[in-house]
Amino acid sequence: MNNLIKRVFLLLIIIGLLGATFIIYANWKIESETKNYITSDPNKLPIEHVGLVLGTSKLLANGSMNPYFKYRIDAAEELYKAGKIKNIIVSGDNSRKTYNEPEDMKNELLKRGIPEIDIYMDFAGLRTLDSVIRAREIFGQHEYTIISQEFHNERAVFIARENGINAFGFNAQDVNKSIGIKTMIREKFARAKVFWDFLFSVQPKFGGEKIFVE
Template identity: 50%
Template sequence: MKSKILKFTIVALSFPLLALILCNYIINSFGEGKTYSSVQEVPKNKVGLILGTAKKIKGGASNPYYANRITATVALYKAGKIDYILVSGDNGSIYYNEPTTIKNDLVDQGIPSEKIFLDYAGFRTLDSMVRAKEVFGLNELTVISQKFHNERAIYLAYKNDLKAIGFNAEDISLESGLKVQFREYFARVKVFIDLILKTRPKFIGDKIKIE
């Protein structure tokens, strides 16, 4: 009896582990050759989509993921690799507004305000990619985030009939970003759960043309 219980426990525990490994492998494999870390090598697209994150982390310190995405976006625009910028992030309350914060920092770095469009309903990466297609009418774009995030976004784009490449903002050390990297494994499993359940964005809304 104890042997059967042990075997059942091992099998039960192995399924989540296998799911983590398989989902991570699929997304990594799909992303091969679709992300770039060099401004010179990345192909040009009309629109670059910067995925939002908080400017500050708990305790008030600067968020290096945020700062590096801003730097990457400015570099792409100034190199002529994108003509417009779509900022997609969480605008969940009057006290928290990722898109506007990012836009202000981009403008401070010399990017014209009229070249920046805001998606206030990018609550999740899924929402950002689907809305880029259905609300902003894009068929292709360059996603701007860290490589691990770009890979997941590119896969979601593909599953929603959107052609995407990624420009990799500088990552941070594994030690400093361990919590984010760990969470990413489960976010990749969630990608496939959402695909199975045919999850839709929280909001769609009126169409907006980028030009």
């Protein structure tokens, strides 16, 4: 019995080490492959027809503004007014009647003076993969600039380029590490899941009619 317990314990250790090694590799791979396509300087970006803003909740649990949300809107406004993007796709979760990331993002952009005619909503951006792939499959964009925080842009740009999309990333202001620690830990595992999705050819959950971006 003792030998069996030891073997099981050893097996669990090996599995844990392999899992940790894979997570480390996934994070290194994504960072190294995307470093030349991501920037915090608008002047280093090409002019694109579309900027893709990745969704997040507008409010925190305490009712205050989510800084991730605010900084992404700030970044989208900056790129648009700098003439680096001509249209904006806001892509996020709208899986519940009381929760609408694209609508929230659009409303904030309208407050910043972005013309409504230049804002397009993707209500099926349930995951980063969905948002990135749907920008091509639904909105017909094979090249665009992704707008989010740097850690998120790295994963999003990696997914896009692995799927043949010529994507760049514009880094929104990051959040204080003490506030965003849970997000950063979750991101480490999300990057490992990217390779799982590739292995099983995971596609966006929803399709839909084509939307022409003028």
